[in-house]
Amino acid sequence: MRESLRKSGINIIGDIPWGTHFCQFYQTKEDLMDILVPYFKAGLESNELCVWITSRPLEVEEAKEAMKKAVPDIDFYLEKGQMEIIPYIHGYIKEGVFDPDRVMNDWIEKIDQVMASGYDGLRASGDNRWLEKEGWDDFVDYEKKVDAFVDKHHVIALCPYYLDMCNPAEIIDVISNHEFALIKKKGKWEQIENSGRKRAEKEATEAAKSWKSTFDAVPDLIAIIDNEYRIVRANRAMAARLGVTQEECVGLTCHCAIHGTDKPHSFCPHRQLLKDGAEHTTEVCEDYLGGYFGVSTTLLHDSEGKLIGSVYVARDINELKQEEHRICRYNSILEGINWIFSNVMQAKTEEELGNACLSVALEITGSQFGFINEMGADGLLHDIAKSELGWEQCLMYDKTGHRCPPNDYIVHGLYSSVIKNAKSFFTNDPLSHPDSIGLPNGHPPITSFLGVPLIQDGKTVGLIAVANREKGYSCEQQEDLEAIAPAVTQALQRKKEEQEREQAERALMESDERFRSVLENSLDSAYRINLQNKRFDYMSPVIERITGFSVKDIDASGSNGLLDHIHPDDRPRVTVEIVRSLEEGFGAHEYRFKCKDGKYRWLADHFSIIKDKTGMACFRAGIVRDITGRKKAEETIRLSNIYNRSLIEASLDPLVTIGHDGKITDVNGATEQVTGYLRDELIGTDFSDYFTEPEKAHEGYQKVFTDGTVWNYPLEIQHKDGHITPVLYNASVYKNETGTVIGVFAAARDITERKKAEEKIQILANAVESSEDAIITKSLDGTITSWNKGAEKVYGYPAEEVLGKNISMLEPDDLKGQIKHFSEKIKHGERIQHYETLRLKKEGTKIKLRAATPP
Structure with a gap:
């Protein structure tokens, strides 16, 4: 509020800022007009709404006449509503009672109307000569509230006090609630400063300057927002991002300035803060700001503890999101490859395996449908897998009138471009592509197409084709699909676990190599060091993202200071390389650097030496890249190789x-x-x-x-x-x-043990088969499972007539359930010794035999 100066109209005061609250001690109505008339004249000329609350001895009509002498067209301002001259009974008193809270609420509503009507602010004056002695204390409290209110808004307030009504103690009360007072001595107006307040303001001004410097130096986008979603203040970074000046930010609604909307979003953290009185943090993607930002809002209270808004901080996280996206792609591809190889052993048919591969291709490219084809000896493309959605949308019919998708494809059209050129390609306008031959009747519409060849031993053996990604395809989806294509080829060709593990490891290594460049593709920091004074002539700002140190920090440290941040184990090697480069003219090294947060990150530094005509080394210019991710990936691969070797050894x-x-x-x-x-x-x-x-x-x-x-x-x-x-x-x-x-x-x-077991089984089988005793085996439910020659001879049944039937068929009617009874005992761990019983032969006669029932 204090930055913008306004004309006071009063010579002894000069220009004053918004938030100025001062008083005037007068004795005559001429004293009042001497100050108030030029005061309001300046306000009208400065596009301010002016409110004059009068009291005796200067009534409303007299005030209008006084203003008319200074502002001849005062009637225009009165009709327009820019000037209000009202008696105290309408301004302070309602139903004969002075209610400080009601009057304050009226002023708050008035300033809202003022700002909404396009005025720069409010200029007010209210005479209190109507005040009775018994109401003095309430009015002093009211003045304190007015002082706090004026300080926070586009308001200038002048409070006239009739000097003869005030005793010395009351004069002190008045002055303590105002910045300064005007009093007439020997015919001249003098300004009396509130010394205590003046000292406090000086200290506050110095603190504000320091705070403003810090506020504007922060690279994050910061704004102070009030309860009405208005920007009260914005730092330099926020203003620059919005394309306006800091002054132009003030008064803008945050949702309009930042999001370009008429009202705040439901996810707005400031809105949530106002709702629940708690701090909030969220991530937003906002085109007005330029991409992804991490947004936080912190509670802002006034001196009385009342919530008056929030501190809104938006941190640019686009690079973080890009890195997360690259890592997400990397992880998705690795997960896809692992899923493909895990299905090699699980899939019962080539079609099942193909569908697993296709599901990965559809997921990583975001496609609606697709297929995997292989080249046949007949020169046609044959289906290995096709997506369910593609089949559901297909309305093609065969010659008999049955709905049927094609299974064999002639190599032409878009497929031909992939197969014959052995190269991937995509198009987001398939029907207009030079190789397109159109679509057969009933074929689902194709809005975009991406094809990748499957290559084995340098020969194209098939292709993966996907289609209808919602926003079309780009090189990113092509690279991702190319990354899994080798794994698909390998998975479809290999059937055993050992080969699958070998292929998965190789595919993983290939993916690591392919995507290491993606992980390392962050912005590099360029620099140039003056070798004479060891100072940096230039350092790109991205160094702060890499190390946490600003360009200013780096410049203050110099090259020798930065050397202290290199890990002690790496420092000797770096020093040797720097010395060597002075002779060679170039150099490169990798080292661990202690960042501002105290953590070490791996940096790669490639540089060259710039010499003058005499051959003296003048500058070292280079590029610093954060390779922490690459180092971690290399360590992961090393550990993975150790792990895989341990599996082989196990x-x-x-x-x-x-x-x-x-x-x-x-x-x-x-x-x-x-x-x-x-x-x-x-x-x-x-x-x-x-x-x-x-x-x-x-x-x-x-x-x-x-x-x-x-x-x-x-x-x-x-x-x-x-x-x-x-x-x-x-x-x-x-x-x-x-x-x-x-x-x-x-x-x-x-197979040593297996051979021994087979020999034992064969010996036992020969013994059973050659035995003249009836040897029968059955399951626990009584089903006959074997029947030797001895059993055929004893019972008269050939094996084919009894196998699979229940053994109870051999029991006479009076012994039914005997075998089942013995079986139940065996189930409970009992052993049945030899016993004599009767059984039925095929012709129905009973035979007496001695039996044993081992488990």
Whole structure:
């Protein structure tokens, strides 16, 4: 309020700011007119609404006449409503009573009307000569409230006091509630300052200057907003972002200035603060401000503790959001790849696996529908998977009139562009694309299209196509779909867990490499150091986002000061590189830098030395990049490799990798155990040398190179102590990032125990089958599950007539339930010894036999 000066019209005072509240001691009506007439004349000329509350000895009509002499067209102002001259009985008294609170509410309503009507502010004066002695204390309290009210609004108030009505104590009361007083001495008006208030104002002014400097230096957008959503003050950053001056911000409604709306949004933190009296924080995306901002509102109270508004702070978080978006994309792709490979073992059919891959493609691109096709030997594209939504919207019919989507596609149109060029592309106007051949009748409408080829061993084997993203496609969706395409190709080609894990690790590494640049693609900070004075000639402001130190902080520290912030373990290496660069003319190093928040961040510094004509080094110019994210990613990959190696070593099955020459390139601990040789002894030797049949082992791994895989290939591993271990080998080729086969990955399963078990089972089966005793097995519910030759001979039934039937068929009627009774005992852990009983033969005769029922 105090920044804008207004003409007072009173020579002895001069210009005064809004919020000025002063008084006049008078003795005659001429004294009143001497001050009030020029006072209100200046207000009318300054586009202020003027209110003059009169009392004897100067009545309303006399006041109008006095004003008319100074302002000939006063009637115009009176009719317009810019000048109000009213008696005290309308201004102060209602129904014969002076109510301070009612009068204050009237002034508050009046200032709201003033500002709404386009006036710069309110200029008022109210004579209190009507006041009786018994009402003095109430009026003094009223003056205190007026003083507080005037100080916070576009108001200037002059309070005339009839000197003969005031005793010395009352004069002190009056002066204490006003900034200064006017009194006439020896025919001249003099200004009497309120000394206590003057000192307080001086201190407040100095504090305000300091506060204003800090307020304007903050890069965040800050505004003070009142209870009516009006901006009371805005800092330099807020004004600049809104494209206006700080002065022009004052009086604007925040929702109009910041959001461009006629009323506040429901999520408005200032609105919520006014509603519940609590501080609020939220994130908004606002075009008027320029993107994403973190917004907070803090309670603002007056000296009496009344809520009068909030401090609104908006921090630019666009870079943070971009980084979050990049990380989100990175994580979504990694999650998608993991989901694809986790479905390799779970999917029962290629179609199920294809649908899992397609669901990932649709999710990461935000597409409505799509499909995955593979190239067939017939030169057509064949469906692996198609989205449900695409099928639901398809109204194509076959020759018999049944609704049916196409399953085979001729390679032409948009698909041809992807397949034949082996390159991805997207279009947001498919029908106008040069390669478009239109859509068949009943095909769902295509508003946008994105296709990515599936490539294996350098050959295009199919494509992923998605369509109808709500806002169309961009390079971002193309890159994301390209990132998962290799995983889709690998998943559709591999069937075993070992190969899937190998492919997932490689896909993860490929994704890490592809997106590391995205994570590191933050704004870099450029700088130039004067090597003579060790000061910075230039440092781009983004350094503050990276380190927390402002350009001013950096400049004050100089290059030597910044060296102290480098991690002690990195400092010697950085110093050596700086010295070396003076000879080489360039340099680069990575180091940990202690930021303003006390945390270390990894920085990469690439620089060159600028020399003068004599060869003397004058400047070092470079670029600083925050590589903390990259360092963390590298550490994650390192730990991931350690973890994956530990999984391989934890396998009980012997695992081995073989090169094209048949030499072993790597083994796990299980291979060491089964052969008796250490890993270093095995690597570089012939794979075939460790089997009882070396030629068969040689043929096995050569078959893998030829066919791509072998399954359950029987071999016998020979330990160096002569022990033989029968195994079944499963193996497949593995490739590098370019798709070139670089070796064979083989896993052996020890089948020693299985062979022993098979031999025992066979011996038992032979014994059962050759026994002349009737041997029958049944389930717990009584179903016959086996029936040997002895049973056929005893009971007369061939096996095919009884298998699957209930054993109660062999019980005579008088013994029905006996077998079930024994079964119940067996269920409870009892053992049934030999017993004699009767059973029925096929022809119906009873036979007496001795039986046993083991569990």
